[in-house]
Amino acid sequence: MSTTEANLIFERSRAGRSAVAQAPRDHAATRIPANLQRKSAPGLPAASELDVVRHYTRLSQKNFSIDTEFYPLGSCTMKYNPRACNSLAMLPGFLNRHPLAPASHSQGFLQTMFELQEMLKEVTGMKAVSLAPMAGAQGEYTGVAMIRAYHDSRGDTERREIIVPDAAHGTNPATAIMCGYEVREIPTDDTGDVDIEALKAAVGPHTAGIMLTNPSTVGVFERRIKQIAGIVHEAGGLLYYDGANLNAILGKVRPGDMGFDVIHMNLHKTFSTPHGGGGPGSGAVGVAERLLPFMPIPHVIEAEQGGYRFAEETDRPQSIGRLSAFAGNAGVLLRAYIYMRMLGREGMVRVSEFSTLNANYLARELAAAGFDLAYPKRRATHEFIVTMKKQAKERGLTAGDVAKRLLDHGYHAPTTYFPLLVPECLLVEPTETESKETLDGFVEAMACILAESENDMDTIKGAPHTLPNRRFNEVAAAKALDVVFQPAEDGDASAPRTGTHG
Amino acid sequence: MPFIPHTEEDIRAMLDSIGAESVEDLFDEIPADLRAPPLTGIPEGESEMGITRLMQERAAKDGMPSNFIGAGAYEHHIPAAVWQIATRGEFYSAYTPYQAEASQGTLQLIYEYQTMISRLTGMEVSNASLYDGASALAEAVLMAVRVNRRSKAKRVLLPGALHPDYRKVVKTLIGNQGIELVELPFDETTGQTPVEALAPYADDDVTAMVISQPNFFGILEDVDALTGWAEERGIPVIAVVNPVSLALLKPPGEWGANGVDIVVGEGQPLGAPLSSGGPYYGFMTTLKKHIRQMPGRIVGRAEDADGKPGFVLTLQAREQHIRRSKATSNICTNQGLVVTASTIHMSLLGDEGLTRVAEACYANTHALVEKLAAKGIKPRFTGEYFHEVALDFGGDAATRVQTMADAGVLAGLELSRDYPQLDGCVLACATETKTESDLEQYVTTWEQAA
Numbered sequence: 001m002s003t004t005e006a007n008l009i010f011e012r013s014r015a016g017r018s019a020v021a022q023a024p025r026d027h028a029a030t031r032i033p034a035n036l037q038r039k040s041a042p043g044l045p046a047a048s049e050l051d052v053v054r055h056y057t058r059l060s061q062k063n064f065s066i067d068t069e070f071y072p073l074g075s076c077t078m079k080y081n082p083r084a085c086n087s088l089a090m091l092p093g094f095l096n097r098h099p100l101a102p103a104s105h106s107q108g109f110l111q112t113m114f115e116l117q118e119m120l121k122e123v124t125g126m127k128a129v130s131l132a133p134m135a136g137a138q139g140e141y142t143g144v145a146m147i148r149a150y151h152d153s154r155g156d157t158e159r160r161e162i163i164v165p166d167a168a169h170g171t172n173p174a175t176a177i178m179c180g181y182e183v184r185e186i187p188t189d190d191t192g193d194v195d196i197e198a199l200k201a202a203v204g205p206h207t208a209g210i211m212l213t214n215p216s217t218v219g220v221f222e223r224r225i226k227q228i229a230g231i232v233h234e235a236g237g238l239l240y241y242d243g244a245n246l247n248a249i250l251g252k253v254r255p256g257d258m259g260f261d262v263i264h265m266n267l268h269k270t271f272s273t274p275h276g277g278g279g280p281g282s283g284a285v286g287v288a289e290r291l292l293p294f295m296p297i298p299h300v301i302e303a304e305q306g307g308y309r310f311a312e313e314t315d316r317p318q319s320i321g322r323l324s325a326f327a328g329n330a331g332v333l334l335r336a337y338i339y340m341r342m343l344g345r346e347g348m349v350r351v352s353e354f355s356t357l358n359a360n361y362l363a364r365e366l367a368a369a370g371f372d373l374a375y376p377k378r379r380a381t382h383e384f385i386v387t388m389k390k391q392a393k394e395r396g397l398t399a400g401d402v403a404k405r406l407l408d409h410g411y412h413a414p415t416t417y418f419p420l421l422v423p424e425c426l427l428v429e430p431t432e433t434e435s436k437e438t439l440d441g442f443v444e445a446m447a448c449i450l451a452e453s454e455n456d457m458d459t460i461k462g463a464p465h466t467l468p469n470r471r472f473n474e475v476a477a478a479k480a481l482d483v484v485f486q487p488a489e490d491g492d493a494s495a496p497r498t499g500t501h502g
Numbered sequence: 503m504p505f506i507p508h509t510e511e512d513i514r515a516m517l518d519s520i521g522a523e524s525v526e527d528l529f530d531e532i533p534a535d536l537r538a539p540p541l542t543g544i545p546e547g548e549s550e551m552g553i554t555r556l557m558q559e560r561a562a563k564d565g566m567p568s569n570f571i572g573a574g575a576y577e578h579h580i581p582a583a584v585w586q587i588a589t590r591g592e593f594y595s596a597y598t599p600y601q602a603e604a605s606q607g608t609l610q611l612i613y614e615y616q617t618m619i620s621r622l623t624g625m626e627v628s629n630a631s632l633y634d635g636a637s638a639l640a641e642a643v644l645m646a647v648r649v650n651r652r653s654k655a656k657r658v659l660l661p662g663a664l665h666p667d668y669r670k671v672v673k674t675l676i677g678n679q680g681i682e683l684v685e686l687p688f689d690e691t692t693g694q695t696p697v698e699a700l701a702p703y704a705d706d707d708v709t710a711m712v713i714s715q716p717n718f719f720g721i722l723e724d725v726d727a728l729t730g731w732a733e734e735r736g737i738p739v740i741a742v743v744n745p746v747s748l749a750l751l752k753p754p755g756e757w758g759a760n761g762v763d764i765v766v767g768e769g770q771p772l773g774a775p776l777s778s779g780g781p782y783y784g785f786m787t788t789l790k791k792h793i794r795q796m797p798g799r800i801v802g803r804a805e806d807a808d809g810k811p812g813f814v815l816t817l818q819a820r821e822q823h824i825r826r827s828k829a830t831s832n833i834c835t836n837q838g839l840v841v842t843a844s845t846i847h848m849s850l851l852g853d854e855g856l857t858r859v860a861e862a863c864y865a866n867t868h869a870l871v872e873k874l875a876a877k878g879i880k881p882r883f884t885g886e887y888f889h890e891v892a893l894d895f896g897g898d899a900a901t902r903v904q905t906m907a908d909a910g911v912l913a914g915l916e917l918s919r920d921y922p923q924l925d926g927c928v929l930a931c932a933t934e935t936k937t938e939s940d941l942e943q944y945v946t947t948w949e950q951a952a
Binding site: 018021028029035046063064073105106123140177183251320332343353354403413433473477482 | 503504505506507508512513515516517519520521522525528529530531532533535536537538540541542543544545546547548549550553554556557558559560561562563564565566567569571573574575577579581583585587589590591592593594595596597598599601602603604605606607608610611613614616617618620621622626627628630631633634635636637665667668670671673674675677678679680722725726748749750751752753756768775776777778779780781783790793799800801802803804805806807808810812814816817819821822823824825826827828829831832833834835836837838839840842845846848849850851852853854855856857858859861862864865886888903904907908912915934
């Protein structure tokens, strides 16, 4: 490893060096009382502008990304993020607007947000949409908190359970707990649909609601959704829609028409805002009529005197409240708006059509190449599951091995070991923005790994071989925890707390 | 077709392979009565040129007023390199670094971020970020309740001089957990939270206490005395801090005799544009002994099969995708890209640059106060302040603020919305971006708005 590549930015630091052009001129010392002052410098890097630019540019080159590799990560919708969405969201007028600027200086922004709410209403079939939640998990919290506020407002306080299918995302049960509910898990049947008998047995006067993803996390459309909605509503519960898989049904079927009372959308999936190496996302929430009074604030509404304004506490006394200091991830919302306007009504439908076409084609081709589909009798939606159960048993070729060896072929791995109910699973989501040639190349790489496993398991088990690192010892990392850099010369644990680095 | 590469020939070949007549056939498992109507409420698609024109008009509509509003979001200069590098496709369009070998760039960057923010706050460990400062405080309150197992009361003390919207967010996000939030009054003369405000709780079971430095009014709290009071009683302290101020102010890791337990705050001042309120990021740092109770992703150093060093997501057993209903939080996606920008921002500024920024903010706000004092406008409180100040405009502040806005100066935030007793007061902030003539313009428009 060459020293320029692997060093931390701190190891490039040299006392007395700095990127001076970025700092304002010197000012007189402050009159901050001595007992409140910092005694020693924090120990941020001391580097030139070129040092910093080169260091982080090189780091970026160690990442896989949509812009550089096919990224068929199931459940994450890694589609192309159009560049115009970024450059237009970063126009100075948008970047410089203070979140608390008066309405008189916010009409361009507010109108855009209002129109985004309207478009999301149309495409989901919900009565109103809030843009406040900052990520999918916060959208889930918002939705379940509204369900709770609804029951509480009716004095219906004995409902303490949220039903969650075993195939659900981990955020679903974690959210239910954060809202003070107990989680009741129900099984999925052999075809990938919810086990209706188990659902019937689970509902009752204690049911607050159910959290469902449709298409589900196993990549099939829940065909009896109307029946499920009937059973839950009959019992007095509400239906929550996890919008992780909205890409599959955009313009084809709407959660509002399926009977859902509240939904969240992942704008960073369906509406192509960037994943950014783990965020920021946006978890916009849509509600049916009966949950309107409980929507979070702020929320853009048409102002009485024309134009637009934010609805605040006084407009919505029953609101579940505020989710962020300001108005959510506005920059992400702008990107989603620009993307939706470029697609338009006709492009919106193409999203689901071509993501579904790509997934069904890829599933078929992988099956032909010798891979087992988890639900071979079902239509794939925008994603599907390959199970390596047979190969794992026969020759020890696991889903994890395939994932790591794919990296050597220049493909990001599909999602592995989720959903938990399918053994040795690879959840594959190609998205609509990938071409047939890319999909064919991926099938070729998969077939190549399968052939390799017949005579050279060592190479597969040792993969990846072509990346900056090979497989990590994660257990050792969790034991000998090192999450903050300590220079060798004064590496005692107390050093950062007294601020003596640098 | 926008963003879809398929040719007619591709579509035909793919359908043949699937054994379907048309794309429509692929949706045959969706019951017919559920099919969506045409999306007539959505406009037809725009070209990139058309949407560019539209967005330019929208962005221009909001003008470019001279902004003196802070109140939790601060205008700072961001070096050009910061977002140019952060929006490189390799950072911008990557996913959460679950496949460590294919994500060393993001992982090493987060490790460097964790180191920088730990040093800045004077703490031992950090996570990879939370959504924003307010929601980070809510997570810190939940974490403190988990940490303080001795306490049975689930009672948390919050200063009244804490950002009011932070208090509201905490209430929303922990509202269903049976936690009691107690508000501590502030001194109406100094604007500080006095230690005497804690006296009524001296013998109570208190689970955690929050201290904001500076507080919402920009006033510097006597953090040693407040922390000391909690230390004597074994109460964990949560610090809410402005990261730019920490270039000058004593880090929370050194407050009182032994420092606080958890530090959170808004990361926006370190490289995120105002951008109508987001995306920003919340930071959280703590002590090693509490790390297993910390929510969110954490990056750790690791060795690969060849003994070569690198980085991985670690302690994932705390998180929702493993522990499901028993997780420390439901958080999954965080604010990765903003943290990327922020790490580059901190690297470019360094200790010297950040100190200069903090000193310039302090100097400009104090200079503004001096200029206004000459016109008879005084700060509402007597306490020392950092880069934000409550100005007593007297009389009809609302009209004057709107008139100043119409003249191109956003004078600050009226405090009466959340503090009826501070009617007529405006919270203003002059960061390093303000020049002498900007300050003069503030004073002139104030006079003209009379």
